[in-house]
Amino acid sequence: MARFVRKQKNEIGLSPEALLFRGVKRTDKTLLRIINFDAENLQEKEIKTVKEAIEFQNSDSVTWFNIDGVDNPEIMKEIASGFGFEKIILSDVMDTLSRPKITEYSNCIFLSVKMLKEDEESDNVAIENLSLIITPSVLISFQEKKGDVFEPVRDRIRRQTKRIRNSGTDYLTYALLDVVIDNYIYIIGRLGEKIEELDNRIVQVSDKQMLDEINTYKRELNFLRKNIKPAKEVMLGLAKTESELIQDSTEVFLKELVDNITQANESSDSYREILSDQLTIYHTNISSKLNDIMKFLTIFSVIFIPLTFIAGVYGTNFEYIPELHYKYSYFIMLAAMLIIAIVMLLYFKRKKWF
Amino acid sequence: MARFVRKQKNEIGLSPEALLFRGVKRTDKTLLRIINFDAENLQEKEIKTVKEAIEFQNSDSVTWFNIDGVDNPEIMKEIASGFGFEKIILSDVMDTLSRPKITEYSNCIFLSVKMLKEDEESDNVAIENLSLIITPSVLISFQEKKGDVFEPVRDRIRRQTKRIRNSGTDYLTYALLDVVIDNYIYIIGRLGEKIEELDNRIVQVSDKQMLDEINTYKRELNFLRKNIKPAKEVMLGLAKTESELIQDSTEVFLKELVDNITQANESSDSYREILSDQLTIYHTNISSKLNDIMKFLTIFSVIFIPLTFIAGVYGTNFEYIPELHYKYSYFIMLAAMLIIAIVMLLYFKRKKWF
Amino acid sequence: MARFVRKQKNEIGLSPEALLFRGVKRTDKTLLRIINFDAENLQEKEIKTVKEAIEFQNSDSVTWFNIDGVDNPEIMKEIASGFGFEKIILSDVMDTLSRPKITEYSNCIFLSVKMLKEDEESDNVAIENLSLIITPSVLISFQEKKGDVFEPVRDRIRRQTKRIRNSGTDYLTYALLDVVIDNYIYIIGRLGEKIEELDNRIVQVSDKQMLDEINTYKRELNFLRKNIKPAKEVMLGLAKTESELIQDSTEVFLKELVDNITQANESSDSYREILSDQLTIYHTNISSKLNDIMKFLTIFSVIFIPLTFIAGVYGTNFEYIPELHYKYSYFIMLAAMLIIAIVMLLYFKRKKWF
Amino acid sequence: MARFVRKQKNEIGLSPEALLFRGVKRTDKTLLRIINFDAENLQEKEIKTVKEAIEFQNSDSVTWFNIDGVDNPEIMKEIASGFGFEKIILSDVMDTLSRPKITEYSNCIFLSVKMLKEDEESDNVAIENLSLIITPSVLISFQEKKGDVFEPVRDRIRRQTKRIRNSGTDYLTYALLDVVIDNYIYIIGRLGEKIEELDNRIVQVSDKQMLDEINTYKRELNFLRKNIKPAKEVMLGLAKTESELIQDSTEVFLKELVDNITQANESSDSYREILSDQLTIYHTNISSKLNDIMKFLTIFSVIFIPLTFIAGVYGTNFEYIPELHYKYSYFIMLAAMLIIAIVMLLYFKRKKWF
């Protein structure tokens, strides 16, 4: 699950501009979609060739050019030459295993983050690399496969919400990243609910299966953290950029992004602490239960030890053991044993040993 | 209790300016109150409409406009348009689960912190989000419900304390935040008293219930820390701001706020260390007690083992065991056993095993 | 002992300039003393009213105005108005529980640190809040009670040591703070001696009382650290200040202060590590001793188990047990038992089990 | 393996410019190779004397001068004087045990990093010191022995890849360092595969050999980390340099290097955490298995203790024990023993003790 960056031997020494797809192929066909809008007009369509998108480059309206599937070097090449991007940008887009980052170029800002999405059926979290290229009039977004979390943003554009239809690509970028971070918070919250639910159960009783649960949650949380943590650097980079692509009016929203990602990180930190506390409680419970058992068993044994010894003494075959011949000796012995046992029990009780 | 930030699925992708209340609804009706004062005059009243408050906007006197209840989007909208605020500010006000923050806008400073208040009846700590909007002549404060901790400030205004009646909204802001931080210190102190009281008890005797106490205090302290820690950033932000809304003469008081919140944080750090030490002492005590019991029981058993063995030997049915036929054999055996037991005890004693 | 900052409920919301004494009242009467000197002249006297001190304000000579006892609001008020200080300074002076700090005002520098002093009789460490107000010609020092650690400085002034008699209030400040820090180092050193002495004892033998010693030293060290740590910020603040009240020639001495307080902090860090190592050694010793005992006892028991079993076998009442009837059976059994025991002992020995 | 820096007694106090080889001699003969190229031409040859390389110094084309073997002071001297380098640079080149570093000189940039290379036969990682001297037209690289990881770069130069043939020594430097870092990632990834494979095994069963595996991986990872960590400083230094030797167009690639090395460091951090978790799981498993055994054995013993006691009672030789004479006593005793054993088992079962 962890998706660490790895290199294949044959990837070493490639040109940084080589358009090589790295990752798991997730789609058969690259899907190109366009949403072009300004305050009055809205045009939404699927396009066949990159060329159709390039035409929007110099219009006054805002265009959101979304590409699903990043494994086709041909399309990447067309985008690079059509929009005049450095080739290294597209190489970064195709490296879906790379670390979230933000880089400013002379004619655009490139940024990539991990997109987390809950798969409602399997209760799993799907991870995808999202790359954005911000240009003055076109925002290009690259996703690894069809189906995304941006439907609410499309709805806002369609419903002609004033702000988004009157702003540029920078505000659109904010809107997309806001959804990404909201999903982070949502997914951490879902995991958090399970963790807090365990919190109530663990104080009552501890069994081995809880340990497995804790370890599972710990791994899931680590997985989330690894993907969310570096996104903060990207948000900070975006909020602090002095690029002309970001208008002053958008800055307050970018600060909002930083606040949100900080909040996501802090609550993941909190859950980590809770998990660590749960682990301690689990181990304390287990060891305290074991101690109780061993103590009980030991006390139980100890009580019988002098009694068995006494029986042993009267089991000896000496010729002259006076006690053996008194009529009530046997019953006296039994009574003595009972008294010894009771006295020991009382002594242990008073010492609060059980 | 922890009130972590969570997102509902349907909140994802909302416009940042959507006036959506997030949190637990705590009041039925929004309550608007006005205190308007300058060095000579004082006017205090409950108002029905936001419009009445807006009128004070351009007066030379200072107005404290307090709103109890932040779940009414209509009122928020009126405030935004009446005072000319960015809508995102009011959206932040309504998000009572958000992280404490401070943001400067062109015509105001917005800040929010968590307000802790001891519920004297239930001995619980109630938490509320406090938002402040500082403008040149009006300070707007938003609380989640009626009833607050600011009565001493109102008294100071009424009693015509020179400084507060002659200063602007910046000093009033200081006065409110000072009360908030004083409450932090007070509440940490209350918890601290319990922790220190436990400190005396735990060295004497350790039982399971103390572990529960420690864990309870730890959770409470973590809860307090999570809410207090980020407030320091807000205080620092306020002390360092170069906004014209903050007069030079107020700066020394804002530094005082930073000192106080630092002190609150440090004493919460101290209590955390004490709790962690207590946990160690508890575990040391428990394990040392268990070790003592096991050692005692083992030594007890060990003393009987050779004795039982001797009895066993004379319980064998061999035909020729010379000792069996001497008259005093039985008593000699008992004496030997006694001597063996005493020698062993002395040996263990000399070795300081018990 | 820990003296954490606490708030009383009724202190919340007070004006920051309210002259309220916080702390433990330690003196009955406020004592005012004046030392006025320049290169040639020296005047030392006890004064009755603040007014007498104020007269020195504009002289060319240097005046050290020392106040023992900070619980009298009247005197504070006179000082504030007489010297033209902000009232908040005096409010800070009276809050003896506050955190060490340094604040620059337009006409003075205010700083406060904790003063540690060994009570030679009781071997305890007394803590006191020391506040200094540095003005061009008068240095005002506030102590909580009579009797202080500054006698050596007074002696240096009286003995007409060139440097101190020719310098201003800044050098005098340095001299006082130097004594304060020297006392920190001295007191840490005293505690350190005890810790190092324990270091030698603990490797030989560990008993419960040593654990108590370690815990006591740990608490004492934490107490010292909590009071000394924040003083470093004050020294750094003083060394870095660009106030005109500090002459260039004094700066090198202020850097010396920073060096000294750093040294104090580092040696307290070292002792903390030593204590932590001692704790580990203690626990290792205790658990290793317990293990040795349990191992011994277990081995002892195990050797008797097969022997007792053999005796048991020959204690059965079967009619046909051939061995029972041979004449030397009993002695052969005893010999066999001895051999078994020796073989087991040798086996355990070879395995290095004891 | 660790190759810590050590000093021989006789090395102390040597002039910093003394050309003394430090490290393990790895080659018999120093090998000098030249690749000289521009957009159109390419010349690749082995040379005999340093002089031949120096001639390229003032040409417009780019020359990569590679030296295999750094233990020959004569050659170092010739390079220093031929290219006009400070002698300390060559002294650093010959100190193969030194820490990665970057230093700017007036006429060149010197940098050194550790080069990791997988030895495919032995599955070991070979480490070598790589030094680079960047001058306007010649890039000089020093390796400890023949055979390197740079073949892909040579291929790119030969295949006339546009970018590399049209750029200067700065881009060539990037290309070499990129290969070095790719090898870091590859080697960490190889180790990571083993660690993750262990991750699956360890949850099922824990044996001593796994502990050895974990410790081995931990050491290998520490070895890698120690060599990779300081390389980040070098990459940052290169990315931030304002030297004219680095063209603006190359900067984006240098930032790429920083991203890659960061990624390498982060994944090594992740593996470290995984190893630490595995250690915890291992110890939990071992101790939980031991506890289960001890619990089983104790319960087993405890059940027999009262039974043996009963047998002991009826083994006593009292004259009057009524039970001994009833016909079915023996069988009743056996039945009672069975019942006692079953009751105890059920009790322990219900208490969930096994």
Place this chain on the structure above:
Amino acid sequence: MARFVRKQKNEIGLSPEALLFRGVKRTDKTLLRIINFDAENLQEKEIKTVKEAIEFQNSDSVTWFNIDGVDNPEIMKEIASGFGFEKIILSDVMDTLSRPKITEYSNCIFLSVKMLKEDEESDNVAIENLSLIITPSVLISFQEKKGDVFEPVRDRIRRQTKRIRNSGTDYLTYALLDVVIDNYIYIIGRLGEKIEELDNRIVQVSDKQMLDEINTYKRELNFLRKNIKPAKEVMLGLAKTESELIQDSTEVFLKELVDNITQANESSDSYREILSDQLTIYHTNISSKLNDIMKFLTIFSVIFIPLTFIAGVYGTNFEYIPELHYKYSYFIMLAAMLIIAIVMLLYFKRKKWF
């Protein structure tokens, strides 16, 4: 050994310029030596009075004035007045227990570091305080006693090594500090060898004596670290100074110093980690060995428990025990016991309990 800074009660409050020797007196007579040189000439002699050294102050040649023994206030006074130094410098020189530091004065740079030197006979590390005062033409070095580590530098001067004879006091300072740091690395390396040698032994067998070794090395390493760590600040301060006393050409060598001290610190960090790992391995080994013993003993006991029980049953004195009268009962019992023991052993074996 640790040489923590301590204050005597009577040292508190002394003037910072008081020339009081602090430390252990290590020499009877102060020894003054002069080496005066320029590119052509070299003069080396022992002098009687400070005055002779002062004469070199204004010459163009470089003079290294070395003083062995810092406990003579008279000589210090003469140096201060002769060279025109602030008295506080000499006070620092005499305080041999103080922390390494660097301070710039108007006419000189003062720095002090700890000098470590291996005593080859006793295998101990001797520590000495080294103070340097850098002036334009004279470098003054203060050592605590005769005999030092600088002989290689003197040799370099005598052998007319070009660089050192043509440079100023700044390069000479570098040369001395380089020797000091080389000794740090050498001494850490010596300790490191022992630690690595232990590393090989500890995986095979763990005994108590190894624990002592680990603890000894840990203390020695801590001692080294405490003395070496602060030297880095001094080197950084020297490398970053903008004083005119340091020529541009020397700066690259000072950076070298920073690199070297960083390397020393890093390798001491590495050894610390190794020691900490060794401690963990030791404890794991010890506890695993104990567990094996206890497991063996417990299993051994458990096997005999049912056998002894059976013997007990046939030792009862019931009148009617049918088995007692069959001829082969005894042998059947023995056989049954053997089978039970074997079955139990197999069961435990299959469960992998031993």
